[in-house]
Amino acid sequence: xxxxxxxxxxxxxxxxxxxxxxxxxxxxxxxxxxxxxxxxxxxxxxxxxxxxxxxxxxxxxxxxxxxxxxxxxxxxxxxxxxxxxxxxxxxxxxxxxxxxxxxxxxxxxxxxxxxxxxxxxxxxxxxxxxxxxxxxxxxxxxxxxxxxxxxxxxxxxxxxxxxxxxxxxxxxxxxxxxxxxxxxxxxxxxxxxxxxxxxxxxxxxxxxxxxxxxxxxxxxxxxxxxxxxxxxxxxxxxxxxxxxxxxxxxxxxxxxxxxxxxxxxxxxxxxxxxxxxxxxxxxxxxxxxxxxxxxxxxxxxxxxxxxxxxxxxxxxxxxxxxxxxxxxxxxxxxxxxxxxxxxxxxxxxxxxxxxxxxxxxxxxxxxxxxxxxxxxxxxxxxxxxxxxxxxxxxxxxxxxxxxxxxxxxxxxxxxxxxxxxxxxxxx
Amino acid sequence: xxxxxxxxxxxxxxxxxxxxxxxxxxxxxxxxxxxxxxxxxxxxxxxxxxxxxxxxxxxxxxxxxxxxxxxxxxxxxxxxxxxxxxxxxxxxxxxxxxxxxxxxxxxxxxxxxxxxxxxxxxxxxxxxxxxxxxxxxxxxxxxxxxxxxxxxxxxxxxxxxxxxxxx
Numbered sequence: 001x002x003x004x005x006x007x008x009x010x011x012x013x014x015x016x017x018x019x020x021x022x023x024x025x026x027x028x029x030x031x032x033x034x035x036x037x038x039x040x041x042x043x044x045x046x047x048x049x050x051x052x053x054x055x056x057x058x059x060x061x062x063x064x065x066x067x068x069x070x071x072x073x074x075x076x077x078x079x080x081x082x083x084x085x086x087x088x089x090x091x092x093x094x095x096x097x098x099x100x101x102x103x104x105x106x107x108x109x110x111x112x113x114x115x116x117x118x119x120x121x122x123x124x125x126x127x128x129x130x131x132x133x134x135x136x137x138x139x140x141x142x143x144x145x146x147x148x149x150x151x152x153x154x155x156x157x158x159x160x161x162x163x164x165x166x167x168x169x170x171x172x173x174x175x176x177x178x179x180x181x182x183x184x185x186x187x188x189x190x191x192x193x194x195x196x197x198x199x200x201x202x203x204x205x206x207x208x209x210x211x212x213x214x215x216x217x218x219x220x221x222x223x224x225x226x227x228x229x230x231x232x233x234x235x236x237x238x239x240x241x242x243x244x245x246x247x248x249x250x251x252x253x254x255x256x257x258x259x260x261x262x263x264x265x266x267x268x269x270x271x272x273x274x275x276x277x278x279x280x281x282x283x284x285x286x287x288x289x290x291x292x293x294x295x296x297x298x299x300x301x302x303x304x305x306x307x308x309x310x311x312x313x314x315x316x317x318x319x320x321x322x323x324x325x326x327x328x329x330x331x332x333x334x335x336x337x338x339x340x341x342x343x344x345x346x347x348x349x350x351x352x353x354x355x356x357x358x359x360x361x362x363x364x365x366x367x368x369x370x371x372x373x374x375x376x377x378x379x380x381x382x383x384x385x386x387x388x389x390x391x392x393x394x395x396x397x398x399x400x401x402x403x404x405x406x407x408x409x410x411x412x413x414x415x416x417x418x419x420x421x422x423x424x425x426x427x
Numbered sequence: 428x429x430x431x432x433x434x435x436x437x438x439x440x441x442x443x444x445x446x447x448x449x450x451x452x453x454x455x456x457x458x459x460x461x462x463x464x465x466x467x468x469x470x471x472x473x474x475x476x477x478x479x480x481x482x483x484x485x486x487x488x489x490x491x492x493x494x495x496x497x498x499x500x501x502x503x504x505x506x507x508x509x510x511x512x513x514x515x516x517x518x519x520x521x522x523x524x525x526x527x528x529x530x531x532x533x534x535x536x537x538x539x540x541x542x543x544x545x546x547x548x549x550x551x552x553x554x555x556x557x558x559x560x561x562x563x564x565x566x567x568x569x570x571x572x573x574x575x576x577x578x579x580x581x582x583x584x585x586x587x588x589x590x591x592x593x594x
Contacts (some may be wrong), residue, residue: 177571200467218446279446280560282453358557 017079018350021095023416028103030405031410033066033334036060037401039114044395048315050384052189054121054177059114064325066106066128069201072333074098074135076208079344080278081139081156084211085146089138098138102131109174118177125174134165136160153225155207160233162199166192177373190245193379198260199238200381205332206230206267213271216287219278226270233263241304257305264298269426285368289335292376294295296309296327319386334375336409338368341415349419357418364414367407372402431581433525434498435571441490441520442563448482451475455555464545467535476536483529483555489593497589498574505577507535508541510569519560524555 006245040047043056050057080096082088089095105127112120143156169192176183237259244252300323307316342362349357381397382389430436455475459465465472495518499511531548540548578586 215564217562217566279443279563281450334566358554359561360553360557 017082017089017092017095017234019344021092021420022075022079022344024099024103025071025078026337026412027416028099028106029068029071029337030409031076032063032071032106033132033330034402034405034409035110036063036068037148037398037405039063039110041384041395041402042114042400043045044385045391045400047382047394048318048389048391051317052186054113054116056114059110061201061321061325062106062110062113064330065196065201066102067110069325069329070132071102071106072337073201073204074102074277075288076336076340077135077204080208080211080340081126081142084152085142087114087142087145089153090141091138094134094138098134100129101127101134103227104130107128121174121177125171129167129171131164136163136167151210151231152207153226153230155203155210158231159200159203159207162195162203162238166195169195178259187245187248191242194238194241194245194256197321197329198234198241199341201329202234202238203231204330206234208336209271211335212339213290214274217275217278217283218279218280219274222270222274226266226273230263230266230270232261233266237263244308250310254305254308257301257308261298261305264301268294278426285365285372286335286339289331289338289372289375293328293332293335294325296331296379300324300328313387314388315389317385323381326382331375331379334371338363338411341412345415345419360417362418364411367411367414371404371407374400374407378404430511430575432575432578434578434583434590435541437587438467438494438574439567439571441486442567442578445482445487445490445559446563448478449559452479452552457551459545459549461546461549462542464540464542467537467538467539469544473536476532478487479552480529480532480536481570483532485526487525488522491522492585493590493593494518497586501582503585507573507577512560514565514570517558517565521555521558521562522556524551528552570582 037060037230038055039060043050044153045389046055046057047060052058078089078098105124108120109124109128111117112124139156140160143153143160146153169188172181172183173185173192174180175186176185210227214221237256239256240252240259241256244250244256300320303313303316303320303323307313307320313319316391342359344358345362346357349362378397378401381400382394383397385393385395385397430439452475455465455472467473467476494511495515499508499515502508502511528548528551531551533543535544535548
């Protein structure tokens with residue numbers, strides 16, 4: 001584990017990809033972030049009771065999961081994995097091909113979902129699935145050759161296994177609109193959601209936290225036994241929940257949620273022990289978002305457990321999905337992205353013999369502050385709108401989300417401009 | 428003890444002292460803005476300036492010199508020269524900044540800050556904090572763990588002796 005963090009910063013400069021590779025995914029993610037809140041606004045009348053089915057809310061969910069979360073994960077993994085593992089990625093051409101498949105694939109998919117265009121849906125799903133599988137192959141090839149870094153690699157492998165399953169199930173769900181195989185969409189979609197949110201993105205969030213949190217806080221590596229305990233409990237929780245989803249078994253779903261809560265507890269204890277020994281006391285705005293996300297993860301799991309136990313929560317299933325996707329994962333990714341974009345930008349902007357530009361020189365603080373406030377208000381308003389079954393509150397929250405996302409886009413453009421503009425990234 | 432060998436622990440202890448001084452300096456910059464010089468007679472201000480001046484002059488120079496003259500060549504001989512090269516580049520950017528901030532802190536503590544001197548101190552300190560935090564980050568997370576990994580017992584003993592002799 002120590003090598004995960006150990007090699008990270010030292011090797012970062014010499015293993016930088018061309019900036020255009022990670023930044024194309026970050027740019028797409030920032031654009032999807034704006035669009036997802038717009039789509040949520042457009043579908044606000046349906047959002048409080050949304051549990052699946054084609055339409056604007058489903059497009060908003062996939063703009064978030066594929067457009068924002070997976071897009072950021074791909075950009076970050078392509079840049080950070082070779083640095084952390086000291087192993088180059090197999091091919092820059094394959095990374096570019098991933099973007100050519102995945103970015104237009106996601107765009108087609110969400111347009112098809114919003115407009116209920118079945119033929120477009122299959123084409124988008126095919127392109128996005130191929131992009132994800134290529135990404136999975138590249139990352140698997142990189143992780144296969146790593147010696148050491150057991151905890152991070154184990155999380156990476158678990159995330160990849162979940163990714164292959166979630167992509168396959170997603171493709172089958174999309175294809176079923178064509179072929180009418182008679183799949184139970186509600187059960188399959190719940191399994192798809194659990195594998196995507198907690199399996200693929202969740203495992204990546206846990207694994208990256210063991211590298212990035214000590215790096216930003218200047219703290220020792222988190223406890224490996226606690227980390228492996230969290231991984232085991234999370235894996236068990238995901239398997240139980242997916243089985244529960246397919247079997248429509250509340251008992252399995254409840255067991256899965258409780259195992260997930262145990263995993264969360266162990267993960268947070270590992271990070272808490274690390275952070276209490278940190279040298280950097282001021283962790284900044286990004287950690288306020290990360291800590292907010294850390295509150296919303298167990299909140300979503302506790303709600304999931306309550307729902308599986310039969311608790312009468314108004315629009316509970318929708319709220320569960322919203323807390324997990326928008327509350328935990330989106331907030332976490334935004335907290336991390338606002339740290340790594342200027343960090344990578346600073347490395348890319350360094351010229352031989354020159355002083356590296358400061359991260360603060362690439363960071364516009366005001367837009368980030370505006371984003372944090374708007375994001376928090378947006379989550380509160382949409383969450384309240386779901387519980388109170390009030391589309392108007394969802395609409396207000398979505399507009400706040402749009403405002404926050406535009407502020408975040410302003411910050412991201414500021415990083416690019418201060419790095420030297422698009423020309424510098426392209427070169 | 429955070430590391431298995433002695434030399435990374437000694438370097439870590441100096442990082443802790445430097446980070447403590449930087450956190451206090453950052454607090455001072457937060458309390459007194461660019462155009463608002465503090466009263467140097469204020470005992471809290473004087474204490475921070477004293478700690479900063481000490482941490483950023485002799486202590487930092489000694490630390491950097493030890494790394495460049497003793498430690499990095501050892502790493503180079505073990506095939507790990509990249510990290511030393513990167514850190515030495517950063518030393519070259521940080522050292523003049525540290526010396527200037529240290530000199531301004533010493534003068535400010537002795538004579539108080541004129542508005543221009545405070546503005547310069549404020550601006551340079553903010554840059555120094557960021558560069559030095561990022562540098563300590565690299566050393567803590569890369570260099571020290573690497574030392575634990577590649578050094579033999581006799582290297583550790585020799586480096587520790589050299590480190591202590593220079594203090």
